[in-house]
Amino acid sequence: MRKPTSTRLLISLLTLVIAATAFWFWNRPSANRPETRAAIPVRVVKVKQEDVPRYVSTIGSVLSLHSVVIRAQVEGILTRLLVKEGQMVKQGDLLATLDDRAIRASLAQAQAQLEQSQAQLQVANVDLKRYRLLSTDNSVSRQTLDQQQALVNRLHATILGDQAAIAAAQVQLSYTQIRSPVSGRVGIRTVDEGNLLRGNDAQGLFSVTQIDPIGVEFSLPQKWLSTLQALVVNPAQAKVLAYVEGDGDSGGILLGEGRLTLIDNQISANTGTLRAKAEFDNPQLRLWPGQLVSLKIQTALDRAARVVPPTVVQRGIDQSFVYRVTGDTVESVPVQVLYQDSTLNVISGVEVNDVLVVDGQSRLKPGARVEVLNAATMLEPTRGAQP
Template identity: 30%
Template sequence: MRALKIVIPLLLLSACGGEAEQPAPQPLPVETVTIDGQAIPNVIELPGRVTAVRKSEVRARVTGILEQQLLEDGSYVREGQPLFRIDPRELRASLAQTQASLQRAQATAANARAVVERYRPLVEENAISRQEFDAAVATSRAADADVAQIRAQVQAASLQLGYTTVRAPISGRAGRAQVTEGALVSATEATLLTTIEQIDQVYVVFSNSAQDVLSVRRSLADGSLVLAEGGRVPVTLTMSDGSDYPIPGTIDFLDQSVNEATGTVELRARFANPEGILLPGQFVRVRVEAGRYADGIAVPQVAVTMTETGGTVFVIDEEGMAQVRQIKLGAMFDGNWIVESGLQEGDRVITNNIQKLRAGMPVSVASSTPAPASGTAAPAAVQAN
């Protein structure tokens, strides 16, 4: 028993001594980039919709039966080209009737002028009264007025007859016909026959938040944001299948008012469309490079972890520990995220072993490089606002 009393305390002391001697965790080797201010592009990506530069609705201007369709649906038409023909017989008869009325009025006017000429010497010789001469002059003037009125009616009837041949108001691509031959079209209801759109040049309409527009203007005013030479704002498009549209465009309109319902400002860019790839109504992604920030911050994409609340990175604190830092992401360019807030110059951002890291874990820097330069980098992708 005495021996057991001596052995048990020794075993307990031995066990306690073993726990105290556990080795500290080894620092995880990592690679880092050191944040440094640099020139970065101010790239904005927004959804946009393609619209035609010019669009014309071809409507009936006279009432009648559609006699013939002269165009092929979807074909290219020239300005002034006949598209439809409306039965002209009723209007042709109306024109003939009005022309006959004009001839009768002209004959009446000619007779009235002849009476005036016969009365003129007689009134000077007092062979007739002045009152009779004045009445003849008034009758002649009334007859001339009737001629002018009916001549105008002839012109109107001739125009109406001309409207029975419906012509293209502009050159462009015609849509499908909205009526069929034999249908009754109405001038009163302005029956839609077809539409014509010019798509060799197209507009892309998109909207940006009023807050972002104000931020860009302030940055331009204080010099932190600098536009390209000549004040150009390049615009490129990404199609719905992810491919890039090969021809860049330019912004040609910026609305000067804010949409009260959405809080956005409308912008419009113009693009050449020689191959007809862009179609009216099509949705695209618009990339706008609105200058460059002279002192921006960017980090490699591999260093950023996306969460429900945004992006995070691991930085090394003064004690050599890894710490999680919440950051606000902007656009992405050339494999780098633009950081709007959350990092500052001098921070060391970890770029590898991200899955093994935990907050407060000791790390050792295997290699460190400056943040990637972007002075000549072209934007490759951007984050939607």
């Protein structure tokens, strides 16, 4: 009866030893097991080489290059309005007419007076010629000849005065036809047909505002003075982009592309800013006088620049750096940011076609093993600075 008990005891001891050995094997120190590093998933991009324009951004106000308030220059009844509100007109187009009957009567009177003076001069010249013949044998006195000569001179002066009166009446008559002094758009009318207009009326009929081309005025800090001066004298005029509701990098709508034309002749002592003006062709009338727009003024062009998305560049304690993929690991490469905007960075310190990490840097350190998620469809830098 003791033998089966010993056998069971031996089996129990063997089972305990096997369990202890298995427990030790699975829980032995990690230093004695081979270390396996998991690859960190990242997305990458290649360094591209492009010509990158540099821009400075500001806010500008759209203004007409030529705006005129149409007023009457003579007194008269407004007889006809020949244009509608909002109509586009050209320089010299007839806009309105005034009652011209009184001025035409004055013109006719001046013309009749001229004809009368010319007839009197004709008679006086005949008498003067006769008196000169008679004076050779003293048939008339010298005094009579001189008086006749004075009469002829006076009639000459009278004719000049009559001609001036005719010219003045013709000018007054021309004022009864109101023509556009500039090509542009007719504004809101303030006077209707049948009203009496006077030359000293403060309120005009309407305004005509030139919209194409159009200007945009803006201000920049005075540190940009030398840059703008160089841009203005450059035969290749600096490009200016106008946006509404943000600039091109933040989803703004491009309204037009213009060129820098003018820098003001002084810097504001109160704000330390200088004013400048750009001119835009505006055939689609997308820019409107009084409108506020976002501007991007091209200040330079970096040729053959090394371009990467902004998320590639990491900020270190002392300098910026990027993670470059070499094989299946990464290395830290210090770089210098030469120019940046919201969609790209121009950097130095890397070569064209270097593969850099664009997403997933938070878990990386030099020498870390990586798994490229977008190897088949390599991301490329997005071109910012493009209209």
